[in-house]
Amino acid sequence: MHITTAALAIKLRGMDLFRSMPEPLLLELAQKCGIERMQAGDTIFRKDDPGRSLFLLLEGDAKVHDGDYVVAYMSTGSCFGEMALLDEGPRSMSVTAIAPALLARIDREIFFEVLGDHPDVMEQIVGLLTRRLRFQTDQTLAHLRRREEELTRLVEERTAELMRQKEEAEHLRAKAEAQMREAEFQRQRAEQSERFEQQFLANMSHELRTPMNAVMGMTNLLLQKNPRDDQRRYLDSIRQSSEALLVILNDILDISKIQAGRLELEWTDLNVSQILDNLFTTLQFRAEEKGLIFQVDCDPDIPPALSGDPVRLQQILINLAGNAVKFTEKGRVSVSARLAGQISDRCRLRFEVTDTGIGMTPDQLAIVFESFRQASSDTTRKYGGTGLGLSISKQLVELFGGSIDVESTPGSGSTFGVNLELAIGAGHRKPETSAADAAEALRGMRILVAEDNYFNQVVAIETLEMLIPDVVVHAVENGQEALERVSSQPYDAVLMDVTMPVMDGLEATRAIRELPGPAGSVPIIAFTASVTNKEVKKCLSAGMNACVPKPFKEAELLGALMTVKTSNGQIPPAGEEEGDEAENPGAGSPKPDAAPQLAFLEQLTGGNSARMQKYIGLYLESAAAAIPNIETALAAGDRDALRRAVHTIKPQLRMIGMGDAAELAQAIETVVKEGAADKVLLADQVERLLAAIRHSVPVFQSYLM
Amino acid sequence: MEDSKKKIFVVDDDKMFAAMLADHLEEQGSYTVATFGTGEECLERLGESPDVIILDYYLDSNVPGAKNGLEILQAIHKNAPDQKVIMLSAQEHYGVALQTIASGAVQYVIKDLQAFKEIDSILEEM
Numbered sequence: 133m134h135i136t137t138a139a140l141a142i143k144l145r146g147m148d149l150f151r152s153m154p155e156p157l158l159l160e161l162a163q164k165c166g167i168e169r170m171q172a173g174d175t176i177f178r179k180d181d182p183g184r185s186l187f188l189l190l191e192g193d194a195k196v197h198d199g200d201y202v203v204a205y206m207s208t209g210s211c212f213g214e215m216a217l218l219d220e221g222p223r224s225m226s227v228t229a230i231a232p233a234l235l236a237r238i239d240r241e242i243f244f245e246v247l248g249d250h251p252d253v254m255e256q257i258v259g260l261l262t263r264r265l266r267f268q269t270d271q272t273l274a275h276l277r278r279r280e281e282e283l284t285r286l287v288e289e290r291t292a293e294l295m296r297q298k299e300e301a302e303h304l305r306a307k308a309e310a311q312m313r314e315a316e317f318q319r320q321r322a323e324q325s326e327r328f329e330q331q332f333l334a335n336m337s338h339e340l341r342t343p344m345n346a347v348m349g350m351t352n353l354l355l356q357k358n359p360r361d362d363q364r365r366y367l368d369s370i371r372q373s374s375e376a377l378l379v380i381l382n383d384i385l386d387i388s389k390i391q392a393g394r395l396e397l398e399w400t401d402l403n404v405s406q407i408l409d410n411l412f413t414t415l416q417f418r419a420e421e422k423g424l425i426f427q428v429d430c431d432p433d434i435p436p437a438l439s440g441d442p443v444r445l446q447q448i449l450i451n452l453a454g455n456a457v458k459f460t461e462k463g464r465v466s467v468s469a470r471l472a473g474q475i476s477d478r479c480r481l482r483f484e485v486t487d488t489g490i491g492m493t494p495d496q497l498a499i500v501f502e503s504f505r506q507a508s509s510d511t512t513r514k515y516g517g518t519g520l521g522l523s524i525s526k527q528l529v530e531l532f533g534g535s536i537d538v539e540s541t542p543g544s545g546s547t548f549g550v551n552l553e554l555a556i557g558a559g560h561r562k563p564e565t566s567a568a569d570a571a572e573a574l575r576g577m578r579i580l581v582a583e584d585n586y587f588n589q590v591v592a593i594e595t596l597e598m599l600i601p602d603v604v605v606h607a608v609e610n611g612q613e614a615l616e617r618v619s620s621q622p623y624d625a626v627l628m629d630v631t632m633p634v635m636d637g638l639e640a641t642r643a644i645r646e647l648p649g650p651a652g653s654v655p656i657i658a659f660t661a662s663v664t665n666k667e668v669k670k671c672l673s674a675g676m677n678a679c680v681p682k683p684f685k686e687a688e689l690l691g692a693l694m695t696v697k698t699s700n701g702q703i704p705p706a707g708e709e710e711g712d713e714a715e716n717p718g719a720g721s722p723k724p725d726a727a728p729q730l731a732f733l734e735q736l737t738g739g740n741s742a743r744m745q746k747y748i749g750l751y752l753e754s755a756a757a758a759i760p761n762i763e764t765a766l767a768a769g770d771r772d773a774l775r776r777a778v779h780t781i782k783p784q785l786r787m788i789g790m791g792d793a794a795e796l797a798q799a800i801e802t803v804v805k806e807g808a809a810d811k812v813l814l815a816d817q818v819e820r821l822l823a824a825i826r827h828s829v830p831v832f833q834s835y836l837m
Numbered sequence: 838m839e840d841s842k843k844k845i846f847v848v849d850d851d852k853m854f855a856a857m858l859a860d861h862l863e864e865q866g867s868y869t870v871a872t873f874g875t876g877e878e879c880l881e882r883l884g885e886s887p888d889v890i891i892l893d894y895y896l897d898s899n900v901p902g903a904k905n906g907l908e909i910l911q912a913i914h915k916n917a918p919d920q921k922v923i924m925l926s927a928q929e930h931y932g933v934a935l936q937t938i939a940s941g942a943v944q945y946v947i948k949d950l951q952a953f954k955e956i957d958s959i960l961e962e963m
Contacts, residue, residue, distance in 0.1 A: 633949065732950050736861065743860060750853035780898040783927040783948035784853050 135190060137162045140236060143190055147211060149257055157253060161246045166237040170194070170229035184240045187212045192233030196225050205230075217243050218261050340381050342585055345682045348374050349591030356598065383520040390527045397531050401557055402440035404469050404481065405430045411449050411467060419457050425464035426457070433471040435479060439557035440532065448528050449483060451521040452548045456487035463488030463545070472551070483550040492540040500538060501526040525550075570690045574600045574697065578622065581607045582614035582637065583629040583659060586799065588682070592627060592659075599686060600693075609633075609795055611640025618644050618651050625696055627680075627689075629659045630671065633798065634791050638674040645675040655696035659684065729789040736787075748832045751788045754781060755825050762825075766818050775804045778821070785825075788832075793824040843960070844886075847872045848879045848909065849893035849925060850900070854948060858891065861953050868960075875900050876909030883916050889960065893948075894926035894937070907937055914941050923959055925952070 135143075141162040144150045150158060168176060170192070189206045196204045196212050203225065206212060212227065217240055227235070247254040351371045359367055389395040412428045419426035449467065456465040465487045473480040492500060501522050529536045532552050540546035579596055583589045593605045606623075608614050612635040614626060626644070630637040641656050658671040658679040668679045678692040730744075737743040758781040765774035778797045785794035800817050845868050849855040852874070859870040871887075873879040876896050890913065894906040904912070906924060913920050924937040924945045937945055944959045946952050 736857065736953065746860075747853055747857055750856055754851070754853060776895075776898065779895060779927055780851065783851060786927075786949055787854060787857060 135167065135234065140165060140190070143188065143209075143236065146209065147188065149214065149260060152256065153253055154250075157246060157250060161238065161243070164238075164242045164246060166239070168235040168237055170233045170235065172229050172231050174233075175226050175228040176235075184216050186214055186217055186238045186243075187227065188236040188238075190234040190236055193230040194227050194233050194235070195230055196227055198225055214261060215265060216240060218258065218265070341682050342588065344374060344378055344381065345684070346585070346587035346591060348378070349595065350587065353591065353594050353598075383524060386524050387520050387527075390524065390531075395528075395531065397441040397444055397528075399439055399441060402438045402442040402445060402554065403436055404434050404438065404445075405436065407442055407446045407449065408467065408469060410446055411453060414450060415453055415457055415465075418454075419465060422457065422460070423462065424457060424460055425466075427464065427466040429466065429468040431468075431470045434469060434481065435556045437557045438479070439555040440552075444528050444531070445552075448525045448550060449485070451525045452485040452550070455521060456485050456489060456546070456548075460487045460489030460545070465489075474556075477556045478553055479556060481552045481554065483552070484547055485549075486545065486547040488545040491542040491545050492538075493542050497538060497540055501536070570694050571599050571601065574603070574690070574693055576602045576604075577624040577693070577697075578604045579606075579693075580614060580617055580623045580626045581605060582609070582611060582626060582632065582640065583607065584609050584632040584795070585629070586802075588629070588659075592684075595684075595686060595689065599690060610791075611635030611637055611643070612791070614640050615643045615647075618654055619647050622650065623654050625693060626654055626656045627659060628656050628676065630667075633795060637676075638670065641671075641674045641676050657692045657696060729791065732787065732789055745836055747788070748835055751784050752829060752832055752836075754784050755829055759822060759825055762818060762822055766815065771804050774818070775801055778804070778818075781825070788828075790824065790828060793821060793828075796821045796824065842867055842869045843888040844868075845870045845960075846879055846882070846887040846890045848874075848876055848890065848896070848906075850874050850896050850898045850903070851893065851927075851948075854893075854925075858953065858956070862956075862960075865957075875903045876906065876912070877904065880909065880912055880916070883913065883920070886917070887920075889921045889923060889943075889963065891923045891925055891946075891956065892942075894924060907940060910937060910940050910942055921963060923956065 137159060141155075141158045144158055144162055144165075145153070150161070153161070168187075170176070187206075188211045189208055191208055193208075194206045195202050196206060204212065206227070212225075217238070244254075247257070348371065351367050351374065355364065355367050355371070386395065408428045408430045412426070416426055453465060453467050465485070468484050468486075470482045470484075471479060472482040526536050529550055529552070532554075534550060534552035537549045537551075538546060539549075577600060581589060581592045581596075583592060589607050589609075593607055596603050596605050606617065606621075608617055610632045611628070614628060615635065617623075618626060628637040628641060632640075635643070637658060644654065644656065645652055655678075656676045658668075658676045659682050660667050660671065660679050671679050677696045680688050680692045733744050733747060737747075758777055761777035762774065762781075764770075765777055778800050782794050782797040782801065785791075785797060796817060800814065800821060803814055803817070845862055847855050847858050847862075847870055849858070849872070855872045855874075859872050862868040862870050871882070873882075874896075876892065879890065879892075892906045892909060892913075896905055896909070897903040906926070910922055910924065913922060922942045924942040925948055926945070927948045943963075944955075946955045946959070
């Protein structure tokens, strides 16, 4: 197609750039315009061409683009590259025809050639272009500014978000830390209260068993001293009551230990038939008293030597059978042990305790193994007991890895079953020795008893004297005295309490083991209130040879003495007795110190004599007050004042180096508190304490000079 | 560095023991010790916030009617619930020990030859 100069001029006039251009100039420009004809898809101005022309699309459609990136679509009448008239700069844009197109092209050179002689027109056009450029720049700047603001805002938002997340994380971390601290705190508290509980149990055990030991021991002693019939009845009743009390006490301690996870089975040789024999002996009398038939039946196929805890198995069976006897008014109670299976070295046992007693309803069966539960609240009143026996039995059975079950019909009886699996042990059992044989074998032994509790001491001495013919028993009150005795005289055995003042049994044992010659290897048997594995290990590792729990049973005491005797071979020959008995001040009567032992004071002060003198001065002040206080209280028979005065001076006696006097003070305090009646003995002890204190005054005064 | 020292109150009517304990603690260089013959005197100075109070059980040998250690312990914890208190006693019976520990004492030390060693290790653990 063709376009005339006049037509092109009209088109150019349509552009605001050339609107006010004089007619002759416009015609000249139109004449000099290049015309580009393009087919669809044709492209001019490749990227690398320098852009220096203004294009006016006369007809058709085209796109201005940078490769695929289109910046503008041109249709008839629109133009591109106006700014090229002002400045020659690199243009990276291309123009591609979309449909066949006709472009008018004005090169910068032609533009300046035509308008060179008409500066006013040129100025007008340049002015317009400059304004347009400035507007575009402003637009761009504004856009950039908006863009920047937008970005800033985004960044701020993002930052704020990050900060928030960080804070949240920080908060979470702090919270987690706080939780961990709290958990740690709780853990420590739990540990602490566990320690207290442990301590509490150990102390309870000691505090409760010690007086029980005295009561039971002394009752047995009295029973053997030909009491009148009425006295025997009272004593029997005391014995039965204390035995019942001991059972309850042991139940409570057992359940506490089980609940604290501290009860361990002690695996040793176990003989089922012997356990059943013991069971029969224990319960036969009670059953016969009630007119019950009591039967025990042991399957002869059960291997005699098994591995298990015989004490605990017996406890389980006695609990079950004891209950059966308790809750059965007529008929029979039978206990049986049956071999239920045997696989290589393990055998399965089934124990059954069947009674014809009151039985239980399904509701009662459901709670029968729970702690502190008895079938009804008046069961305890009617039948006694703690209600712990079955719970303990169940938990003991579980410790054995076995199971317990029960079937019952109200009114016609119950059957408790225990299933255990035990290893068949090779058996390294000690030969059985009868008590009489044992006692005879121990004839003439020299035994030292170290025990701070006066009553326990008496029980131990009298029991030994009663059981063993020609026995020689000496007693001391603490480990220090035991050590001194053992190093100066030969003994065949020492019975040593573990917890004693001044020097405890463990320390004394270690010190004795350091002694030269035969004294260092004297057999030592521990008296312990708690008989946990841990306690026993502690005793053995200190160098003791055996342990006997308090309250001790005669058989256990003899057994322990037999063990140490046989394991030690022959009893070493005892030395001559050179009037020992006269020298021995007797049980529970410590002699006052001849001279105070200043070792502790010296050690405490590092030998600083000014400090030692200061403490001695303070002691003398206290002693000056204590002497009249004690004298007055004794004269007035004021036990409370006496106890307070003795209690006040006691620690000072200890610290100043008068250990024996302090123990005497302790003994007096105990006697006064427990209200023991022997006034003569008490007065004697108090006099001796007073003598010790009076005697110490000039000794210490001389030290101050 | 006076400030870094721990402040310890010793409350005991047994002057000799109190003096021994105070000297023993001060000798170690890391404690300042104030001693009181009765619990009431100690209560008056609770405002000084001692780090630890070592409190005897029987406190009435010199001042008849003085409150015993358990009452003082309870009074201390009424005013300062977190106050650490170690109980002292010549009493070997654990009932008393348990009672004081149940009332919030940190530990219970029997006044015998091991007492100083025990107190040292308790203070170290704190």
